[in-house]
Amino acid sequence: MIKVLVQVEDFDAGAEVAQLRSTASGAIVQFVGVMRDNNQGDTVASMHLEHYPGMTESSIERIVVEASERWSLLGCTVIHRVGTVLPGEQIVLVAVSAAHRHAAFQACEFVMDYLKTQAPFWKKEQLHNGESRWVDARESDDRAAARW
Amino acid sequence: MIKVLFFAKLRETLGTSDLDIDYAGTVAGLKAQLSTRNDCWAEQFAQENLLCAINQQVAADESPVSKGDEVAFFPPVTGG
Numbered sequence: 493m494i495k496v497l498v499q500v501e502d503f504d505a506g507a508e509v510a511q512l513r514s515t516a517s518g519a520i521v522q523f524v525g526v527m528r529d530n531n532q533g534d535t536v537a538s539m540h541l542e543h544y545p546g547m548t549e550s551s552i553e554r555i556v557v558e559a560s561e562r563w564s565l566l567g568c569t570v571i572h573r574v575g576t577v578l579p580g581e582q583i584v585l586v587a588v589s590a591a592h593r594h595a596a597f598q599a600c601e602f603v604m605d606y607l608k609t610q611a612p613f614w615k616k617e618q619l620h621n622g623e624s625r626w627v628d629a630r631e632s633d634d635r636a637a638a639r640w
Numbered sequence: 641m642i643k644v645l646f647f648a649k650l651r652e653t654l655g656t657s658d659l660d661i662d663y664a665g666t667v668a669g670l671k672a673q674l675s676t677r678n679d680c681w682a683e684q685f686a687q688e689n690l691l692c693a694i695n696q697q698v699a700a701d702e703s704p705v706s707k708g709d710e711v712a713f714f715p716p717v718t719g720g
Contacts, residue, residue, distance in 0.1 A: 525720055541719070542648050544712060547696035572719060584720055604720060612693075613719025614648035626649040629689075629716035 493567040494560070496552045498543055500575040505585050512567045512589040519593035521600040523586045529579035531627070535620040541574045541583070544612040548572075555606040559588075562602065563595035570603065572613065602640050609637040642705060644670070647714035653684055667692050668701040670711060689716050 493512075497503075505524050512520050529536055556568045567589040577583055586603045590596040615627040644659045651657050663670055671690075675682040684690070692699045693712045705711055 543719075544645075544647055544693075544696070544714070547693055547712070550696060608720035609717065611719050612647065612714060612717050614715065615718045616648070626652075626715070627718045629718050633720075 494553065494556050495567075495569040495571075496549055496556065497571045498545075498548055498552075498574055499571065500573065502573070502582060503571045503585055505582065505587070508569050508571065508585060509587050512569060512587055514566065514589070516591060517566045517589040518591050519596040520587060520589045521593070521596040522588075523584075523600050523604050524582050525584040525604075527577050527579050527581050527583055531617060534617075536579065536617045537620050538579075538618045539577045540616045540618070541572075541577060542614045542616070543572075543574050548612050551611045552607060555603055555610060558606070559599040559602050563590065563599045565590050565595060565599055568599065568603065570607070572607070572611070574613070605633070605637040605640065608633045642707065643710045644674070645710065645712040647712065649715050650684060650690070650713055654681060664706050665704075666701065667694070667699055667703045667705060667711070670705055671701070671713075685713075690714075691716065 505522060509520055509522050527539055552570050556570060565588060569587045571585040573583055586600050588596045588600045616624055617627060618624045641660050642663050646654055646657055671685040675685045691714050694703055695710050
């Protein structure tokens with residue numbers, strides 16, 4: 493059971509996790525990415541997330557399918573917000589259910605690492621001083637994805 | 641005709657989100673053609689880390705572009 497959503501609205505992580513629960517799922521791992529109010533020493537007032545409608549959804553689906561080929565999964569839900577996000581708000585949810593925790597932990601991290609380096613999203617920060625800037629891709633994210 | 645899309649910082653720098661043009665060839669050839677528009681476009685399409693997708697699938701410089709394709713150019717992704 494794969495669910496992928498790209499949406500402007502916030503999401504209810506608890507409700508999503510509840511949907512993944514079943515009598516067969518012994519383990520559910522969830523990751524929630526939250527917007528920080530600082531980056532590279534600057535205070536960030538808000539962030540705008542842009543995506544490529546169609547390609548973004550299909551690339552996330554492809555990543556989840558790859559995860560389900562590597563580990564035995566019972567379900568995976570990915571929700572990624574776009575548009576304006578404020579500090580403290582949720583940006584992304586990756587929730588994975590499996591019979592056992594090892595697969596759920598590994599698959600959740602795999603999906604997140606791949607999403608960060610392959611799914612077409614771009615962040616633009618609005619700083620407190622009025623400036624705005626596009627966030628640069630990080631080498632550490634490439635390294636995280638390369639280890640799989 | 642092909643549709644060419646630009647995203648994020650690239651879209652802002654070029655000042656346009658999409659173009660409809662007559663083109664058939666490779667991605668590299670399309671970049672070369674777009675680079676002739678002016679110095680700004682030439683600088684953007686010379687960037688080594690620029691990514692490309694054809695019909696929403698990741699493509700490379702040597703990938704073929706043909707009539708009716710949707711070709712997108714964008715910077716490295718920063719989601720999550």
